Amino acid sequence: MTTIREVAKRAGVSVATVSRVLNKKGYVSQETKERVLLAIEDLKYKPNDVARSLFKGKSKLIALLVPDIVNPFFPELARSVEDVCNAHGYTFVLCNTDNSMEKELSYITALQQKSVDGLIVVSSTLTKEHTEEIKVPIVSLDRTFSANVTTVKSNNRQGAKLAAEYLKSIGCKRIAHVTGPESASNTRERLKGFLDVVRNDDWFISDYIVTGNYNMLVAKEAITDLLLKHPEIDGLFAGNDVMAVGALKVAEQLNVRVPDDLSIIGFDGITLGETTTPTLTTVAQPIYKMGSRAAELLIEQINDPSILKKTEELPVELIVRQSTRKKR
Amino acid sequence: MTTIREVAKRAGVSVATVSRVLNKKGYVSQETKERVLLAIEDLKYKPNDVARSLFKGKSKLIALLVPDIVNPFFPELARSVEDVCNAHGYTFVLCNTDNSMEKELSYITALQQKSVDGLIVVSSTLTKEHTEEIKVPIVSLDRTFSANVTTVKSNNRQGAKLAAEYLKSIGCKRIAHVTGPESASNTRERLKGFLDVVRNDDWFISDYIVTGNYNMLVAKEAITDLLLKHPEIDGLFAGNDVMAVGALKVAEQLNVRVPDDLSIIGFDGITLGETTTPTLTTVAQPIYKMGSRAAELLIEQINDPSILKKTEELPVELIVRQSTRKKR
DNA sequence: AAATCATATGTAACGGGTTACATACACTGT
DNA sequence: ACAGTGTATGTAACCCGTTACATATGATTT
Numbered sequence: 001m002t003t004i005r006e007v008a009k010r011a012g013v014s015v016a017t018v019s020r021v022l023n024k025k026g027y028v029s030q031e032t033k034e035r036v037l038l039a040i041e042d043l044k045y046k047p048n049d050v051a052r053s054l055f056k057g058k059s060k061l062i063a064l065l066v067p068d069i070v071n072p073f074f075p076e077l078a079r080s081v082e083d084v085c086n087a088h089g090y091t092f093v094l095c096n097t098d099n100s101m102e103k104e105l106s107y108i109t110a111l112q113q114k115s116v117d118g119l120i121v122v123s124s125t126l127t128k129e130h131t132e133e134i135k136v137p138i139v140s141l142d143r144t145f146s147a148n149v150t151t152v153k154s155n156n157r158q159g160a161k162l163a164a165e166y167l168k169s170i171g172c173k174r175i176a177h178v179t180g181p182e183s184a185s186n187t188r189e190r191l192k193g194f195l196d197v198v199r200n201d202d203w204f205i206s207d208y209i210v211t212g213n214y215n216m217l218v219a220k221e222a223i224t225d226l227l228l229k230h231p232e233i234d235g236l237f238a239g240n241d242v243m244a245v246g247a248l249k250v251a252e253q254l255n256v257r258v259p260d261d262l263s264i265i266g267f268d269g270i271t272l273g274e275t276t277t278p279t280l281t282t283v284a285q286p287i288y289k290m291g292s293r294a295a296e297l298l299i300e301q302i303n304d305p306s307i308l309k310k311t312e313e314l315p316v317e318l319i320v321r322q323s324t325r326k327k328r
Numbered sequence: 329m330t331t332i333r334e335v336a337k338r339a340g341v342s343v344a345t346v347s348r349v350l351n352k353k354g355y356v357s358q359e360t361k362e363r364v365l366l367a368i369e370d371l372k373y374k375p376n377d378v379a380r381s382l383f384k385g386k387s388k389l390i391a392l393l394v395p396d397i398v399n400p401f402f403p404e405l406a407r408s409v410e411d412v413c414n415a416h417g418y419t420f421v422l423c424n425t426d427n428s429m430e431k432e433l434s435y436i437t438a439l440q441q442k443s444v445d446g447l448i449v450v451s452s453t454l455t456k457e458h459t460e461e462i463k464v465p466i467v468s469l470d471r472t473f474s475a476n477v478t479t480v481k482s483n484n485r486q487g488a489k490l491a492a493e494y495l496k497s498i499g500c501k502r503i504a505h506v507t508g509p510e511s512a513s514n515t516r517e518r519l520k521g522f523l524d525v526v527r528n529d530d531w532f533i534s535d536y537i538v539t540g541n542y543n544m545l546v547a548k549e550a551i552t553d554l555l556l557k558h559p560e561i562d563g564l565f566a567g568n569d570v571m572a573v574g575a576l577k578v579a580e581q582l583n584v585r586v587p588d589d590l591s592i593i594g595f596d597g598i599t600l601g602e603t604t605t606p607t608l609t610t611v612a613q614p615i616y617k618m619g620s621r622a623a624e625l626l627i628e629q630i631n632d633p634s635i636l637k638k639t640e641e642l643p644v645e646l647i648v649r650q651s652t653r654k655k656r
Numbered sequence: 657a658a659a660t661c662a663t664a665t666g667t668a669a670c671g672g673g674t675t676a677c678a679t680a681c682a683c684t685g686t
Numbered sequence: 687a688c689a690g691t692g693t694a695t696g697t698a699a700c701c702c703g704t705t706a707c708a709t710a711t712g713a714t715t716t
Contacts, residue, residue, distance in 0.1 A: 001385075001463075004703060014666045019704060026705090027663050044461075049441035050382045051702035054671050057329075059378070059442070063421070069403045070599070078397060082424055086431075091438045093391070093421035096410055103414075110419045113377035114387070114442075133372075135329075216599070245603050252605065271398070271544070275573050277580065277605035331672055342696045347674060354675090355694050379672035383701045660715070667708080678697080684690085 002043045011039035059115040062090045065107055066122045069096040071242050072270045080291030088299050101125035112136055118298045124183040137301040141294040144185045151311040152294040156186045159283040159316035160193025163237045163265045170325045172235030172263055176208040178219055180239040190239055212243045219243035223250045241266035241273045244280055263324040278322030286314050330371045339367035387443040390418045393435055394450045397424040399570050400598045408619030416627050429453035440464055446626045452511040465629040469622040472513040479639040480622040484514045487611040487644035488521025491565045491593045498653045500563030500591055504536040506547055508567040518567055540571045547571035551578045569594035569601045572608055591652040606650030614642050
């Protein structure tokens with residue numbers, strides 16, 4: 001690795017001058033500047049970011065922590081975070097925490113030790129106490145865990161209401177709900193919205209609510225049990241699209257016709273829902289907007305750490321496709 | 329941020345002693361060690377990795393660059409790379425290059441400047457010349473671009489042969505192929521394998537080969553054109569699963585029945601192929617193995633940079649599901 | 657003519673761990 | 687009694703880019 005001192009020597013100037021050229025800061029004569037630039041070129045000099053970070057305490061690095069990289073929702077979310085970070089000159093990296101608090105904390109520690117400038121986390125396991133120990137600007141995305149952390153999420157409760165109401169409106173009489181993990185705040189919000197709509201109906205029993213984990217495998221098992229035990233179910237609201245797709249497959253295996261015998265609604269609005277047969281009716285979150293707002297708010301916070309923490313809640317939208325019966 | 333000097337002061341020892349305790353290296357008496365550990369605890373001291381990296385020129389960081397994070401193949405690949413990296417004490421991050429040489433080079437530069445210990449890249453745009461300028465250990469995954477870079481890939485040509493032969497064996501008489509981008513080495517290899525099988529057949533015309541881009545959108549357009557122009561096609565080998573799923577959707581739109589009118593085979597073996605209706609027949613790559621071998625070879629190379637570069641080619645396997653006609 | 661200022665460049669301290677080298681003491685062996 | 691060895695700890699240089707501060711020169715102002 002060539003260093004700034006070698007460049008300085010080659011250009012016949014001091015390291016300060018080279019640094020001034022590099023950072024376009026302070027006075028440098030045109031002629032000297034050219035000589036330095038030439039030396040940089042000749043030696044293929046690339047400044048060492050580690051040394052720069054050490055002095056500045058900044059790294060121009062932003063990381064996004066997601067609980068399950070294999071769930072397509074998160075790559076889609078990552079795309080938008082990435083775009084905003086790049087546009088602002090930050091290097092963006094993605095980390096998978098596997099829904100494990102241990103991995104989450106280990107990433108946060110490792111990244112902090114690398115002077116990461118800011119973190120965006122999608123987490124069900126972090127608590128207020130944890131975040132108070134984190135000295136790096138942080139934004140919570142998709143889930144809430146502390147009022148003291150800037151949060152970007154969608155209106156989960158409203159979305160769940162939309163879903164349940166729509167199922168009712170197309171004539172479903174027995175509606176079930178597969179939830180995400182109880183630890184996730186959006187699971188609880190979506191459940192609330194669902195209950196808002198069905199709680200007072202005669203037919204409603206708590207058996208109709210089963211717990212999934214936002215992934216396909218667990219959801220398929222839970223839904224299989226559910227449908228076998230309660231064949232009267234004619235509507236299903238899944239906590240996310242991946243589980244809804246799982247429901248589609250389960251229905252197929254059990255010879256339950258979708259949407260004729262069973263209407264299914266997912267949540268998220270990921271591309272996957274357009275590739276299934278039937279395509280998936282879903283409560284779409286503004287994925288790109290969520291990611292980009294989170295990134296924008298994080299960068300604001302990096303630039304001014306004293307900025308007020310706030311929660312932004314974005315609207316959701318019901319997208320009707322083929323997995324629900326036609327309205328009439 | 330507490331520094332090692334504050335810890336030293338608090339424990340009444342020198343920074344060298346604290347460093348020795350931290351790194352479990354050199355002589356430290358039991359009694360001193362305990363005092364230092366206590367001071368670390370009290371001050372919640374976390375060593376600054378940036379300073380450590382600066383001195384050592386190492387960062388315990390490994391990055392994986394993928395061309396399209398939204399293609400589920402890459403998150404699945406990333407999972408295995410991550411596991412191996414974590415098991416060896418490395419922090420693992422994922423970067424999306426969007427198939428753009430510019431983004432790729434910009435990530436590589438940024439990561440090198442951060443003293444990344446090693447890179448795994450899935451790239452169609454890097455050349456031998458580029459890699460010669462990269463001084464960090466590097467492993468190419470899924471695609472080849474220089475004999476001088478350790479590479480882990482699957483047997484693409486053999487896989488394509490399997491696919492084409494299988495389509496023939498179930499009675500397909502007009503078989504088409506949607507390829508990936510021409511710049512990707514695996515596109516060319518898969519095309520070769522396909523041609524190995526069909527080149528000498530009377531029916532074969534070059535019109536049956538259309539270019540996709542490994543993503544759904546481009547593939548759907550290309551396949552729509554193809555099927556409209558050549559309704560006689562009864563077999564389709566897609567260069568990857570995502571495009572095969574696109575083909576499934578196109579067939580549905582055009583009222584072409586799969587598999588009765590058209591048999592479709594994908595390539596990759598991602599989970600997505602199990603969620604479609606019909607489920608996807610595919611040439612499965614050993615995704616987990618590919619990622620983990622790449623990570624292992626990279627770590628070997630980090631530990632011994634003089635190690636010989638080599639290419640590992642892993643076997644593929646045809647998985648027959650519902651998108652192809654039954655053999656009889 | 658002296659004071660002031662914009663321009664141009666260099667010196668050296670700094671950020672925070674790491675480690676080569678120096679120092680010191682206790683103990684073993686002869 | 688002295689060399690040799692293992693144990694324990696400290697000092698300061700080092701990694702490399704940044705920047706406060708010092709110095710110097712020519713131009714402008716009063």
